[in-house]
Amino acid sequence: MGFGTLRLMQRYSFFTLARNALTRHQDWARAWRSPPLRPSYDVVIVGAGGHGLSTAYHLAKEHGVSNVAVIEKGWLGGGNTARNTHTIRSNYLRDVSIRFHDASVKLYEQMSAELNYNILFSQRSMIDLVQSWGKLRDLRRRSLAMALHGPTYQLISVDELRRRIPAMGDLQNVRLPPLAGVLHPEGAMARHDAVAWSYARAADARGVEIHQHTEVTGFLSDARGAVVGVETSRGVVRAGKVALATAGNTSHVIARAGLTLPLVTRNLQAFVSEPVKPIIDVIVNCPDVGLYVMQSDKGELVIGGGTDPYPSYRQGCHFATFEDVVASLIEVFPRFGALKMLRQWGGAIEFAYDASPIISATPRDGLFVSTGWYGGFKSIPIGGLTFAHLIATGRPHALAEAFTLGRFGGLRYLLEAGTVAQR
Amino acid sequence: MLLIPCPDCGVRPENEFQCLGEAVTSRPEPATLDDAQWAGYIHERANRRGQHVERWWHFACCGMIFALSRDTLTHAVSANAQDAWR
Numbered sequence: 001m002g003f004g005t006l007r008l009m010q011r012y013s014f015f016t017l018a019r020n021a022l023t024r025h026q027d028w029a030r031a032w033r034s035p036p037l038r039p040s041y042d043v044v045i046v047g048a049g050g051h052g053l054s055t056a057y058h059l060a061k062e063h064g065v066s067n068v069a070v071i072e073k074g075w076l077g078g079g080n081t082a083r084n085t086h087t088i089r090s091n092y093l094r095d096v097s098i099r100f101h102d103a104s105v106k107l108y109e110q111m112s113a114e115l116n117y118n119i120l121f122s123q124r125s126m127i128d129l130v131q132s133w134g135k136l137r138d139l140r141r142r143s144l145a146m147a148l149h150g151p152t153y154q155l156i157s158v159d160e161l162r163r164r165i166p167a168m169g170d171l172q173n174v175r176l177p178p179l180a181g182v183l184h185p186e187g188a189m190a191r192h193d194a195v196a197w198s199y200a201r202a203a204d205a206r207g208v209e210i211h212q213h214t215e216v217t218g219f220l221s222d223a224r225g226a227v228v229g230v231e232t233s234r235g236v237v238r239a240g241k242v243a244l245a246t247a248g249n250t251s252h253v254i255a256r257a258g259l260t261l262p263l264v265t266r267n268l269q270a271f272v273s274e275p276v277k278p279i280i281d282v283i284v285n286c287p288d289v290g291l292y293v294m295q296s297d298k299g300e301l302v303i304g305g306g307t308d309p310y311p312s313y314r315q316g317c318h319f320a321t322f323e324d325v326v327a328s329l330i331e332v333f334p335r336f337g338a339l340k341m342l343r344q345w346g347g348a349i350e351f352a353y354d355a356s357p358i359i360s361a362t363p364r365d366g367l368f369v370s371t372g373w374y375g376g377f378k379s380i381p382i383g384g385l386t387f388a389h390l391i392a393t394g395r396p397h398a399l400a401e402a403f404t405l406g407r408f409g410g411l412r413y414l415l416e417a418g419t420v421a422q423r
Numbered sequence: 424m425l426l427i428p429c430p431d432c433g434v435r436p437e438n439e440f441q442c443l444g445e446a447v448t449s450r451p452e453p454a455t456l457d458d459a460q461w462a463g464y465i466h467e468r469a470n471r472r473g474q475h476v477e478r479w480w481h482f483a484c485c486g487m488i489f490a491l492s493r494d495t496l497t498h499a500v501s502a503n504a505q506d507a508w509r
């Protein structure tokens with residue numbers, strides 16, 4: 001344990017690229033190790049998605065806790081982190097949510113440099129297209145709330161909307177003609193896999209072990225009922241502390257510790273079109289009809305909408321929701337009707353009762369949980385930083401004090417609606 | 424598309440219904456509970472991966488609200504689960 005465990009990480013640079021070209025790229029060092037599973041660690045993190053890996057990295061970096069195992073039932077970054085539509089933004093409603101996500105966007109801005117890994121961060125701005133007076137009032141309120149904190153969320157006219165999004169059709173013929181736009185210049189996207197891989201590599205370099213294809217199936221407790229380790233598909237692992245970052249499966253996993261959380265798991269789907277030439281260079285969100293669309297670096301249109309209308313772990317495609325999203329897409333962007341859709345998929349995302357995250361200790365000593373990340377790709381850097389702070393110090397980080405489970409006991413909800421998925 | 428067995432109308436397509444979420448035990452008497460128990464009743468959900476009893480509302484037709492057992496992993500709907508709910 002301690003800062004001394006920093007291993008030499010092979011740096012990525014123009015020179016290492018050129019040098020490895022000479023050997024036909026056969027000699028790159030592995031980005032992370034696959035060490036044998038040891039019988040005990042200071043901290044076991046369950047789930048190697050973005051949140052689990054970012055938490056491991058920050059435990060080692062800021063708190064010197066590097067005797068850490070991240071235990072993943074599938075492959076690293078293969079959960080919702082692999083399935084999301086990579087939008088990063090901070091246009092939330094509540095003070096705590098805005099501060100939290102603003103800090104996350106700022107960490108994203110630095111991530112490629114800090115982790116020496118190109119995450120293809122592209123701060124191309126996000127524009128909400130407003131089609132009802134109710135939504136306009138709602139977003140104007142959000143824009144005023146955000147003005148108190150720094151990030152920009154600013155009303156723009158329909159002419160300005162047209163200028164920024166020339167791919168839109170003749171908006172006069174849509175069922176709900178746009179009334180205005182709201183521009184969020186901090187809105188960005190990044191390559192989702194690269195976010196998981198960069199944290200995995202940087203955490204590994206600081207001594208963290210990542211164990212893939214190892215499912216946590218239960219918990220060990222001591223005589224007082226504290227959690228002191230996990231049972232896994234590869235045997236028992238003892239731990240000073242156990243931290244869950246298991247996304248949509250959190251209720252399922254924590255039930256084995258005898259706990260029930262205020263969570264519901266639903267399916268959120270997304271799909272991509274065939275690749276085309278650059279046609280849309282901002283992220284467009286239509287909260288009234290439940291649609292968002294952006295163009296990936298490969299040229300595919302990445303399209304998403306709301307969640308399926310009932311609890312689900314299926315990670316599939318709900319046709320009625322798909323049809324809804326496509327109908328909205330064709331109405332606002334008639335020319336996209338000519339595109340073929342290439343792939344579609346779903347992810348099991350988890351909503352807390354008040355739609356805000358939970359970063360918290362639990363009623364079982366030694367067991368911590370970070371969940372409620374139905375739109376938590378954007379939160380991976382700050383979610384990991386604040387969760388690591390809680391695990392290492394036992395106290396919530398200043399930015400995440402409001403996100404503990406205690407808020408439900410006092411009915412101190414943080415009702416948050418700043419998202420399409422929540423609609 | 425799910426086919427939902429309404430106790431009144433028989434098997435009907437999913438879009439005539441709204442899922443009202445997990446069926447919880449009937450409302451306890453608040454005066455008999457402490458704050459933590461009451462908060463638990465309001466917020467906590469089993470959120471099962473697998474068999475799940477939930478309430479559905481046949482809003483587009485007979486208006487009945489009833490309980491249904493559905494697998495949240497496969498979406499297979501089994502017989503009505505009135506007993507499990509009441």
Ligand SMILES: Cc1cc2nc3c(=O)[nH]c(=O)nc-3n(C[C@H](O)[C@H](O)[C@H](O)COP(=O)(O)OP(=O)(O)OC[C@H]3O[C@@H](n4cnc5c(N)ncnc54)[C@H](O)[C@@H]3O)c2cc1C
Binds near residue numbers: 270377
């Ligand atoms: C279609 C879609 C679009 C989305 N779009 C956006 C977006 O645009 N912007 C945004 O900010 N967010 C978005 N999200 C949400 C975002 O994907 C998630 O909030 C985020 O990826 C959560 O990261 P995570 O690390 O918590 O979860 P995950 O990446 O799912 O990681 C959890 C890991 O835990 C593992 N695990 C579970 N149970 C066990 C067990 N028993 N033992 C061991 N390991 C276990 C899983 O295998 C998984 O790898 C979207 C989600 C979906 C599905």
